Each structure stands twice: as structure tokens, then as C-alpha cells.
Amino acid sequence: MPFSTSPPATINQQRASRRMQVLGRQPIGLLLTAPYVIFLVMVMAWPLIQAVWISFHDYFFTAPSLVVAHPFVGLDNYRTALTDPSVRQAFGNIIVFLVINVPLTVILSLILASALNSIVRWATLFRIAFYIPYVTASVSLIGVWMLLFSQHGVINSVLGPFAPDPSWLVNSRLAMPSIALYVTWKQLGFYILLYLAALQNISRSLYESASVDGAGAIRQFWHITVPGVRQATVLVLILAVITGSNLFTEPYLLTAGGGPDGASLSPVLLIYQKGIQQTNPDVASAIGVVLVVFIGILSVISNRVGKED
Secondary structure (H helix, E strand, C coil): CCCCCCCHHHHHHHHHHHHHHHHCCCCHHHHHHHHHHHHHHHHHHHHHHHHHHHHCECCCCCCCCCCCCCCECCCHHHHHHHCCHHHHHHHHHHHHHHHHHHHHHHHHHHHHHHHHHHCCCCHHHHHHHHHHHHHCCHHHHHHHHHHHCCCCCHHHHHHHHHCCCCCHHHCCCCHHHHHHHHHHHHHHHHHHHHHHHHHCCCCHHHHHHHHHCCCCHHHHHHHHHHHHCHHHHHHHHHHHHHHHHCCCHHHHHHCCCCCCCCCCCCHHHHHHHHHHHCCCHHHHHHHHHHHHHHHHHHHHHHHHHHHCC
16 A cells, blocks of 8 residues: 655645645635636737737628638738738837837936925825826817817917917827827826835935935936836836827827828727728738737837846
């Protein structure tokens, strides 16, 4: 009869160790996180898998009661998408957007967070003021922005003869930069809060020591603040890239669907036009898969750039 030479206590410890590796220290955590995991699978993972499947098939919308075959077409949808001038234009537009939005977001949010962190009086009021645009409905803010930047709006009235003609949002060269500025302003409050949280972890003694050694405010900011919030900067970079690459609401509302002449067309807006308005979900899915790869590459680059010493 086979028997174990290990003491019962050792066997129990091994079993407990294996159980802990599978379930973690608190198994109830799996139960508590299960609803969110299911939500992610249903809302994000499954649609992505289905989009990849559709991108390799000749897919079209049918009535739910009908069973229609969708033949496999290989890379045909990707060829159609990548040879479409509007697709290339949309990705070019989003690169212009990211080149403007991401650096401005990182620089302005860090500078403003540092200023807010040093304010003692009215600090809460200022933090709320910066955060209000982020939580305000985009439709209402876009309406105000359109009034400000219209042909006869406040901005053009202030600029007078220096105002662009045609105006900002109907100018093929200024439409996407204007949207980038709007998105930067709207989302700045969120990134400021991220930096404020990171700044709380920097010891005040570092600034005091640097001040005693004769370092001014700029040197303290560059040699203490910037390295101290490096992890937050990586997070801000990645979030700004992901959010900017999924741009939809702003060009759809500000420029009436990506105008003028596609100058503010974004990939997500193009997916909507191809998949819903033109009823080509297979090509739209191919564009979506390309966009996912595009975002993944930019996120990896942002992560490495942010972590460089």
C-alpha cells in the first residue's frame, strides 16, 4: 500500500500553498471581482473577438431570424481598408491630434498640479474648478466651444484682423488642432488629479535640502518633481494616447462629422460611418483591428519613453 513519507503538517502546507497560488490569499476576492471580470469579457473582450472574426469574413447585417452564411475572405477587408484614402487620412489626422494633445496634456497637467500642490489657501476650490470641465457633459461644452470659435465668435472678435479665414472649425488646417486644444482643456482636470496624487508621495525634505543647497524653483522642479512623478507620467502618457486614438464625439459634433473634407475625421468616426451609415461592418471591423494594433504600438512606445531615465 503506497504511503507518503512527508509529515501530515507538511502535506497540508503544500496543499495550502497550491490553493493560495490558485485562489490568492483571500479567495473571496475572486467572488467580489467576478462581476467586473464578467463585465469586461462581455463588453470588451467578446466584442473584440467578434470584430476580429468579422474582419476576415464577408459580413453584412441580416434579420435576427435569418441564418446567413458569411464566407471567409481572408485579408480582403484589410486590403480594402488600407487602400482607402479616407482610412489613411483618418490615421494621419489622429497622429496630428496626438502630437498636439499628448505633450500639452503631460506638460500642462504636471505644471498645474505642481502649482496646486503648493497652494495652501483655496486649494480645494481650484482643484474643483479644473475638474469641472472633465465631468461636464460633452454636448454642452461643445456648444459653448462652437460659439467661441465660430466665424463671428468671441475668439475671432478678440483677434480681429488676425482671425483665420475660414474660421477655426471649418478650416482644413486648423480643425484638428482646434479639436486637440479642446480635448486637452476638457480632460486636463483628470490628469491633474493623477499628478496631485503622485506629488503627495514626494518627501518635502527633498525640497528643503535642495533649497538649502541653493537650488531654485526650476531646478527643484526638474530634478525632484519630474523624476518623482515618473510613474504617473507613464500612466498619463498611455491614457492620453488611448483616449486620443478613440476620438469620436468631438469631431462628430464640432465639425459635423469630420469636416471640412475629412480634415478632422478620426478612425473611430470612420468606423461608425463605414459600419453603420454605409452598412459595411466587415471593412469597419478591419479598420477597428488596425486601430487596436496602432494603439498597442503607441502605448508600448509611450511606456518606454516615460520610463527612460
